[in-house]
Amino acid sequence: MRDDNTRNTIIFFVCAALLLLVYQVFVIDPQSRRQAEERARQAPAAATASAAGPAAPAVPQAVTRDAAVTASPRVPIATPYLKGSLSLRGARIDDLYLLMHRQTLAKDSPPVELFRPEGTQYAWFADTGWTGANVPGLPGPQTVWTLAEGSTLAPGQPVTLTYSNGQGLTFTRIIAVDDKYMFTVTDTVANTSGQPVTLAPYGSVQRQGVPPTAGRNGVVHEGGMGWLEKRRPLKYAKWQKDGSSPTYTAQGGWIGITDHYWLAAMIPAQNQQIQGQYRLTRAPGVNVLDANFVGQAQAIAPGRQITISTHVFAGAKNAPILRDYQDKLKAAHLDEAIDWGMLWFLTRPVYDFLSWLYGHVGNFGVAILILTVVVRLIFFPLANKQYEAMTKMKKVQPAMTELREKYKNDPQKQQQELLALYQKEKVNPLAGCLPIFLQIPVFFALFKVLQLAIDMRHAPFVGYIKDLSAPDPTTIFNLFGLIPWDPGTLPMIGSLFAYGTPPGFLHIGVLPILYGFTTWLTTSMNPPAPDPIQQRIFQLMPILFTFILAQFAIGLLVYYTWSNILTVAQQYVIMRRFKVDNPIDQIIRRLQGKPKEAG
Incomplete structure (x- = not known):
């Protein structure tokens, strides 16, 4: 089926990229550093x-x-x-x-x-x-x-x-x-x-x-x-x-x-x-x-x-x-x-604009928040089309599941009925893909900028965030900042934080957890994959990304978390408009003790 093939292709490339990133961070980089040190000694x-x-x-x-x-x-x-x-x-x-x-x-x-x-x-x-x-x-x-x-x-x-x-x-x-x-x-x-x-x-x-x-x-x-x-x-x-x-x-x-x-x-x-x-x-x-x-x-x-x-x-x-x-x-x-990178034509103006914002607001973290809003406003029409398409797909998901089950032994008839459903409900399964691909270059440009911006070095934000260029200083091993000690000095686990081992492997702080939660919210608002294994992969992705990004500069997590919050707000409004159930309403109902199906 066409939508299944598209989804499978996307899943393949996403998983391949994740595996390459994980392998680079946890295997290649530490191994290269150890080899370089050994060559220097010998x-x-x-x-x-x-x-x-x-x-x-x-x-x-x-x-x-x-x-x-x-x-x-x-x-x-x-x-x-x-x-x-x-x-x-x-x-x-x-x-x-x-x-x-x-x-x-x-x-x-x-x-x-x-x-x-x-x-x-x-x-x-x-x-x-x-x-x-x-x-x-x-x-x-x-x-x-x-x-x-x-x-x-x-x-x-x-x-x-x-x-x-x-x-x-x-x-x-x-x-x-x-x-x-x-x-x-x-x-x-x-x-x-x-x-x-x-x-x-x-x-x-x-x-x-x-x-x-x-x-x-x-x-x-x-x-x-x-x-x-x-x-x-x-x-x-x-x-x-x-x-x-x-x-x-x-x-x-x-x-x-x-x-x-x-x-x-x-x-x-x-x-x-x-x-x-x-x-x-x-x-x-x-x-x-x-x-x-x-x-x-x-x-x-x-x-x-x-x-x-x-x-x-x-x-x-x-x-x-x-x-x-x-x-x-x-x-x-x-x-x-x-190092402006391959996307220098995007990285340079984004860097200059971020520096301009910082010069006017005086707080680099606030400048990141404003930059995120500006980027989201620029892509608002595209993102709106993407989220509307995904919301419509989520709305017809029960009917699609019913058709797949009804015609599971007749793929040709199943495809015909699905196409008829798409035409009836005015749903295009590919409508949400193009906006994603158009935003990817900007995504990587922003990632690059927040890595190379010298203004972010030792720049404070709010509360416990004193250095946006360093990883989140809180971790479960210091009770998320309540106990003033460095996990690298702790007995038994100190070596896990030492140089040459996977950096940040156990360093999950407050902001990475918030990032993981907001990432879960955004993925939960998307239509579920038809295959249970695919659904499990998408459910695990927020956890995987949390562990990966926890080792990066907290300024990056400020950007991604704030971007997730804006995404969730935009998706929530669209889903309410189309009268589609969403995880936020589900959480509210559970807190209120109401049944999951309640409207």
């Missing part, structure tokens, strides 16, 4: 570096962060958005905190750490310099530069560093920073050696080991990211598994490393041709990930000098800030550092 000796790029790093034994910072002379960095220091050894930007973002919700929480010096665990830093074949005395990681001018790197207060190699080459580096996240490194090489030399500029963002928390979000890209003629993403796991990438040739562009919310990127002069690469160097006990570019080699005649400028972005992936830099520097697609 990494062999360092591999050979690309001849075109900067020298391969040599990773020293890990030391504490404080020890690494005090081991070299430094210049303080102080801006409204950043604090840290610049190392005179290597002239690197390797000590950086983001003042606008805290590590936790605690009032005394330190700011988010972005960069940390080489030699520490999970070192992350930006490096610029010169490379050249058979040119001795080029400054490198161990070169100590001289602070020639300035004392603190701040907006409007650049610092000047110098170094002479004693063989006729003098290097001058002027580093400036703006009031947000952009550094400008201007390098000059003066040749007084009496012999021509050929040098090429390079820039590198290097990460020595990847923290276990990086790359865990399967929805938002984390790893290598750049725009070299086109978008060039490379996930952490693939990078460490497959090794160095090919070399990409481009005019300008940018290349770097990104986490969920943070980005470090090199932006060369946009008028120069470069070669970019994601390089992997295996050192004892650690994988070194290096996103670098090498510019065109330039000959410097005796008595002449050359100057090259490179911009270094180090900060939060805030879309308006990235777009502002993109326009000012003419850096193509810099805002592509934000």
